[in-house]
Structures are given as C-alpha cells and as structure tokens.
Amino acid sequence: MKVMVGGTFDPLHDGHKKLIERSFTIAGDGGEVVIGLSGDVFANRKSHPIRPFEERKADLVAFVENLTAEMNSNAVWKIEELHDKYGSTLDTDFDAIVVSEETFPTAVEINRLRKEKKRSKVDIHQITCVLADDGRWISSTRIWKGEIDIHGNLIK
Structure with missing residues (x-):
C-alpha cells in the first residue's frame, strides 16, 4: 500500500512521530511511505520560527x-518537498493519507479535488493527537513558546 503523510515537522515531536509510525504500519511490508516535508517558503507561514529545510529533513x-x-x-x-498543502497528492496514485485531527479537513479537501480531476479517492486515516501533561495537544507552537517539550512534558 502507498501511503502519504506530510508536515513541517519542526521540532519533530511525539505527535509527529505517532503520525509517521502509523503511516508505516498502514503501508505494511512491501509498502511505500511518501513523507511530504514543508519547504522553507511554505513553512515560514507559521507563527513561530522554522529551522531550514535541510536541518528538518x-x-x-x-x-x-x-x-x-x-x-x-x-x-x-522517501521525503518530498512541499510547496503547498497538497504536494503531489492531487496527481499521484496512492492508497491512503494519514492525518491528525488538526489536518483532517485538508485530507477531505484533497479527496474533493481528486474527484474533480477524475482521480480515485484515497482512504483517510486520522490519528488522535498526542496530549501533553496538561491534557492539551502537543504542538510545535507550544514547544516554541516554551510551554512543553517534544514529549509533552510541561516546562516549569
């Protein structure tokens, strides 16, 4: 099975790791995982600093x-550079996309756009977001703000 997953992955935290691990589980032995990694221009739309593409890669x-x-x-x-939120998902043959609760709407939009292009829909696998010690989602923004570490431990 060919599976796609994507993100900025900066810093690479436990939520990201769960997303990627699930992608490999779904792909299975002999499968393929394409990891879309936001390019520098696309990534810099974030509200916090982003390390350069090559470091994140x-x-x-x-x-x-x-x-x-x-x-x-x-x-x-393989890792492919993303220049927008779709990457190659609109034109590539693949079976499934793995997303978080936060990015689920993008996967729905991808399937809608694929249908318009007469391409087959793909299965959407949504993971639950990993929670920090305070019960809120682990996120890169919270890590950059110094609230939590990459494992969701509160920083005192």
Whole structure:
C-alpha cells in the first residue's frame, strides 16, 4: 500500500512521530511511505520560527531510519518537498493519507479535488493527537513558546 503523510515537522515531536509510525504500519511490508516535508517558503507561514529545510529533513531521516529498524519494516520511503498543502497528492496514485485531527479537513479537501480531476479517492486515516501533561495537544507552537517539550512534558 502507498501511503502519504506530510508536515513541517519542526521540532519533530511525539505527535509527529505517532503520525509517521502509523503511516508505516498502514503501508505494511512491501509498502511505500511518501513523507511530504514543508519547504522553507511554505513553512515560514507559521507563527513561530522554522529551522531550514535541510536541518528538518536530517532529523526526519534519522527518525525514520531508526523507526523502520525498530519496526523491522521493509517499506520503502522517501521525503518530498512541499510547496503547498497538497504536494503531489492531487496527481499521484496512492492508497491512503494519514492525518491528525488538526489536518483532517485538508485530507477531505484533497479527496474533493481528486474527484474533480477524475482521480480515485484515497482512504483517510486520522490519528488522535498526542496530549501533553496538561491534557492539551502537543504542538510545535507550544514547544516554541516554551510551554512543553517534544514529549509533552510541561516546562516549569
């Protein structure tokens, strides 16, 4: 199965890790995972500073290499640069997209646009967001603000 997932992944936190791990689980042995990583221009629309693409990509590669070794996964994977919220999802053949509660509306929009282009709909797999110690979502914004760390632990 070919699975797509995307994000800015800065900093790479436990919520992101759950999203990526789920993508590999869905892809299964012999599957493929395409990880869309926001390019610098697209990423800089965020309300907090974003590290350069190559730094974020290096962190992502290290995480995925470790994850696939731990999972004993033989799924193939690649990282593609995103210049908008769709990436190649509108024109590429794939089976599923993995999203968070926060990005679910984008996946619905992708399927609507694919239908307009006479392309097949894809399965949407939504994970629940990982909660910090205070019961709120772990997010990059909260980490950059110094509220929590990448695991959702409150910073005193």
